[in-house]
Amino acid sequence: xxxxPGKDVLFIGGGPxxxxxxxxxxxxxLSVILVEKRWIGGTCLNAGCIPTKALIxxxxxxxxxxxxxxxxxxxxxxxxxxxxxxxxKDKTVDTLRSGIRLLLEKNGVQILEGTAEFLxxxxxxxxxxxxxxxxRPSQIVIATGSKTKHLPIPGLESPLVTDSEGVLQWSxxxxxxxxxxxxxIGMEFAFLFGRLGxxxxxxxxxxxxxxxxxxxxxxxxxxxxxxxxxxxxxxxxVLSVASTPAGTATVTYEHxxxxxxxxxxxxxxxxxxxxxxxxxxxxxIGLERGKNGGIAVDARMRTNLPHIHAIGDCTNLMQLAHxxxxxxxxxxxxxLGLDHPMDYxxxxxxxxxxxxxxxxxxxxxxxxxxxxxFRVVKIxxxxxxxxxxxxxxxxFVKVLCDEETGRWVGATVMGAHANALIATLTVAxxxxxxxxxxxxTVFAHPTVSELIHEAALSLQGEAIHVWE
Ligand code: NAD
Numbered sequence: 210x211x212x213x214p215g216k217d218v219l220f221i222g223g224g225p226x227x228x229x230x231x232x233x234x235x236x237x238x239l240s241v242i243l244v245e246k247r248w249i250g251g252t253c254l255n256a257g258c259i260p261t262k263a264l265i266x267x268x269x270x271x272x273x274x275x276x277x278x279x280x281x282x283x284x285x286x287x288x289x290x291x292x293x294x295x296x297x298k299d300k301t302v303d304t305l306r307s308g309i310r311l312l313l314e315k316n317g318v319q320i321l322e323g324t325a326e327f328l329x330x331x332x333x334x335x336x337x338x339x340x341x342x343x344x345r346p347s348q349i350v351i352a353t354g355s356k357t358k359h360l361p362i363p364g365l366e367s368p369l370v371t372d373s374e375g376v377l378q379w380s381x382x383x384x385x386x387x388x389x390x391x392x393x394i395g396m397e398f399a400f401l402f403g404r405l406g407x408x409x410x411x412x413x414x415x416x417x418x419x420x421x422x423x424x425x426x427x428x429x430x431x432x433x434x435x436x437x438x439x440x441x442x443x444x445x446x447v448l449s450v451a452s453t454p455a456g457t458a459t460v461t462y463e464h465x466x467x468x469x470x471x472x473x474x475x476x477x478x479x480x481x482x483x484x485x486x487x488x489x490x491x492x493x494i495g496l497e498r499g500k501n502g503g504i505a506v507d508a509r510m511r512t513n514l515p516h517i518h519a520i521g522d523c524t525n526l527m528q529l530a531h532x533x534x535x536x537x538x539x540x541x542x543x544x545l546g547l548d549h550p551m552d553y554x555x556x557x558x559x560x561x562x563x564x565x566x567x568x569x570x571x572x573x574x575x576x577x578x579x580x581x582x583f584r585v586v587k588i589x590x591x592x593x594x595x596x597x598x599x600x601x602x603x604x605f606v607k608v609l610c611d612e613e614t615g616r617w618v619g620a621t622v623m624g625a626h627a628n629a630l631i632a633t634l635t636v637a638x639x640x641x642x643x644x645x646x647x648x649x650t651v652f653a654h655p656t657v658s659e660l661i662h663e664a665a666l667s668l669q670g671e672a673i674h675v676w677e
Contacts, residue, residue, distance in 0.1 A: 216239060216347065217239060217240040217346050217348065218239050218240070218242075218346060219242045219243075219244065219333060220241065220243045221244050221349065221352060221353060222244070222352035222354055222521070223250065223251060223320070224250065224251020224252060224253055224521060224522075224530075225250070225251060225253045225530040225531070226251075226354070226520040226521030226522075226533030227352035227520075227521070228250065228251075229533070229538070230537030231318045232312055233538055234541045235313075235316040239544070239545075241316075242319045242320075242344065242346065244321045244323060244324075244325040244333075245320065249310050249313070249320070250302075250306050251354050252354055252355065253533075254305055254306060255306065256374040258530055259301065260301075261397060261401070261561070263301045263302070264377075265400075265561050268400075268404045272404055289405060291379075291381060292380065298377070323336050323337030324336050324488065324489075327489060327491065327493055327494045328343070328490070330514055332344070333345075333349065348516055348517075348544050349516060350510075350517075350519070350520060350537070350541075351489075351504060351512075351518070352519070352523065352533065352537070353484075353521075353523045354484075354485045354522045354523060355484055355525070356482060356483060356485045356487075357372045357374070357482055358480055358482060358483050360478065360480055362447060362449050363450070364450030364451050365450055367450055369450075369452060369474070369476055370477075370478055371475065371477060371478070372477070373394045379475075383407055384407065384474050385407065385408045385409075385457075385474050386407050386409045386474070386475055386476070387410050387458065387471055387472075387473035387476045388409060388412065388476075388477045389447050389460070389478045389480060390411075390412075390413065390481070391411045391418030391441060392419065392479060392481060393419065393421075393560050395413075395418075395479035396418055397561050399562075400437055403437040403439040407438060410440055410441075410442070410473065411441040411442070412447055412471070413444070414444070414445060416443050416444050418430065418441055418443065421572075422568060423572045423573045423607075424574070426566060426621060426623055430562060430566070433564070433603065444465065445464050447461070448462055450476055457472050457473065458473050458475065458476045460473065460476060483502060484502055484503040484504070484525045485522070486503075491504065496512055496513065496517065496519075497513040501526070502525055503522075503523055503524040506518070506526075507550075508539075508550035508551045509550050510536050510539050510540035510551070520537050520540050521533030526553075529556065531556075531557075535551070554570060554638075555569055555638045555639045557634075559627065564603050564604045564627065565624070565625070565627035565628055566623050568619075568620070568631070569620050569635045569638060570619035570638050571609055571619030572609075572619055573609065573619075582612035583611055583618065584609070584668060585607060585609050585610075586610075586664050586667040587606070587607045588607075590603060590604045590605060590625070590657070590660070592660075592674045592675045593655075593660050593674070595655040595657050595659075598655070601624065603624060603625075604623040604625070605622075605660075606620065606621075606622050606663075607621045608668065615643045615644065615645075616638075616641055616642075616643060617642065617643070617644070618638065620634040622660075629658075630657060630660070630661065633658060633661055634661060637661075644664075644665045644668040647662065647664075647665035648666055659674075
């Protein structure tokens, strides 16, 4: 590695934090090495966001075909070819993975396929199939990601039990699936498989699935789940999993003081992810960890060691790929002496259930907890022409407005195209727009984005398409 002070940087980990940071740093004129021990693109590309959304897209198409007669399009006896669904998903992942590798190479990033380990705070050893290389980079960015958490209960070693990575390799669909954990991963898979005809039972430990969303939304999703073969038991403490002689799995759980069982052909364990800190020697160099268990960082992604930054899931701040990628830009800018600290106020997130749930900024719960006075409007999809055309009448756009400042401080979209609508809301909030400013922005017709315009009108008591 070149040793001109401050001009070279080593990224440990090639996920959406590490690879985005490496390309950005190279574009900014730094000499960059990226070490990746398993797969370029990390969990997001290889076993997370991309493959799961590819499968969910197939389920969407399946539902479109099955319900097309409503629109006068008759398709008799459609067939779901699961191996083909999997093959298409794999093709998408492969295409993206080779695309990212190409981008890294074209930008002059040197990729080392191996495992990095600190020998001391300045020296990193990389073990590869081809041998060992010892580096002394002037700057280091740790981007090692996260790994699946497991419950300390008996029976999880059964081959019938899998985690989110194992599910992606299934060669056939089960008839019945038990999902342990009603978080984002659990609910996305529950709806994916439920819509493909699998009977899904979700067991959630807390009184509500999806703890990060408002209770009205979680409750509504549970209700809607029934039409997609998904049932949920909240407040379920899973005790054990056992295999039966018939080759199925029995999951035992406690609910309201009563021990119950549910049987499934397979079990998905999705009870959270924790920072991946194993095997790279962070303990040896005195790197500090935060209370959340991740590597402790400040708003510029600096660790307690001046030449080391950490980004993404290994910091355990927000386990979202797009947060990791943005933290990468912030860290590289800091290395270059540019001051762009992280601002976590308006980070969008999307849960790909049916319907989708997208959120940005505050929730009713978080505003109530901080004692902020706010107004809330909810514009139903049923009031929107494009939603009616598509027969997507379930859901709403909910906007939260600070009473004192008039600024939009939070929004949740539950409904079709929520993943696209949230971008407009994010830009509006990030730019500090008021309802009045959004009211005077023209939204294209006919689009579901008009629901956002209607929310701005409604906040001023001027809604046109909603009776209030
Ligand atoms: P999570 O923290 O979102 O949910 C885990 C759930 O498991 C929680 O609801 C928790 O209460 C429950 N749980 C814990 N112990 C349990 C027990 N003993 N019995 C029953 N339930 C139990 O974690 P996840 O769903 O595994 O996802 C991991 C991370 O990945 C999250 O931070 C998530 O936001 C992120 N992710 C994001 C997306 C997205 O943005 N679309 C998709 C997938 C994952």
